[in-house]
Amino acid sequence: MPSRKLPREFYTRPNVVTIARDLLGKLLVVPAPDGTRVSGMIVEAEAYRGPADRAAHSYGGRRTKRTETMYKIGGTAYVFFVYGMYNQFNVVTNVIDFPHAVLIRALEPVEGIEWMRERRHAQPDRNLTNGPGKLCIALGIDRSFDGTDLRGKQAWIEQGETLSSRRIASGPRIGIDYAEDWVDKPWRFWIKGNEFVSK
DNA sequence: CAAGTGATTAGC
DNA sequence: CTAATCACTTGC
Numbered sequence: 001m002p003s004r005k006l007p008r009e010f011y012t013r014p015n016v017v018t019i020a021r022d023l024l025g026k027l028l029v030v031p032a033p034d035g036t037r038v039s040g041m042i043v044e045a046e047a048y049r050g051p052a053d054r055a056a057h058s059y060g061g062r063r064t065k066r067t068e069t070m071y072k073i074g075g076t077a078y079v080f081f082v083y084g085m086y087n088q089f090n091v092v093t094n095v096i097d098f099p100h101a102v103l104i105r106a107l108e109p110v111e112g113i114e115w116m117r118e119r120r121h122a123q124p125d126r127n128l129t130n131g132p133g134k135l136c137i138a139l140g141i142d143r144s145f146d147g148t149d150l151r152g153k154q155a156w157i158e159q160g161e162t163l164s165s166r167r168i169a170s171g172p173r174i175g176i177d178y179a180e181d182w183v184d185k186p187w188r189f190w191i192k193g194n195e196f197v198s199k
Numbered sequence: 200c201a202a203g204t205g206a207t208t209a210g211c
Numbered sequence: 212c213t214a215a216t217c218a219c220t221t222g223c
Contacts, residue, residue, distance in 0.1 A: 083203080088218060178216090
């Protein structure tokens with residue numbers, strides 16, 4: 001049986017906005033401690049197009065210990081810590097030294113939902129993975145995932161559902177009020193009507 | 200609606 | 212070194 005992991009060429013394409021939209025319907029998979037699969041379908045994602053994009057961590061070509069991961073080759077995981085509590089899972093795109101990334105904002109649980117319930121302790125199912133910090137808790141994603149290859153064993157993305165463009169909506173990104181002219185770019189994509197899209 | 204939380208960053 | 216900020220979540 002061939003691997004269903006997305007190939008390198010999916011990630012190294014030049015247009016991060018296209019890749020963010022294409023990631024909808026794909027399956028983000030992480031192994032649980034017992035070796036079983038924990039996974040969710042991507043239902044919401046945002047493109048960050050540094051160095052030009054004021055909202056991106058790599059804006060202006062900023063290169064620090066944290067942002068260094070964004071400069072790696074497409075298909076690398078970029079996981080960062082924010083607000084003193086939460087991790088955020090991103091997919092690096094483009095080729096080396098073009099610091100683009102897609103933030104995964106929400107998933108619809110598919111496999112291993114018992115693991116998600118345990119980690120999110122007693123939240124209603126619809127709140128397990130409907131936000132970028134929540135989905136990292138549910139899947140057990142922390143900074144040890146930062147810089148890892150999305151075609152490796154730590155976390156990966158598989159071909160999932162193919163969506164017609166009619167089912168996809170777009171709008172401004174969330175939580176980037178500081179981004180001046182870039183605030184209104186419609187680079188957030190989600191699956192219309194999906195109940196796991198973040199609030 | 201506002202607090203909480205601590206790594207990260209810029210600026211001395 | 213210090214202080215402000217932050218690609219969020221939860222509980223009031």
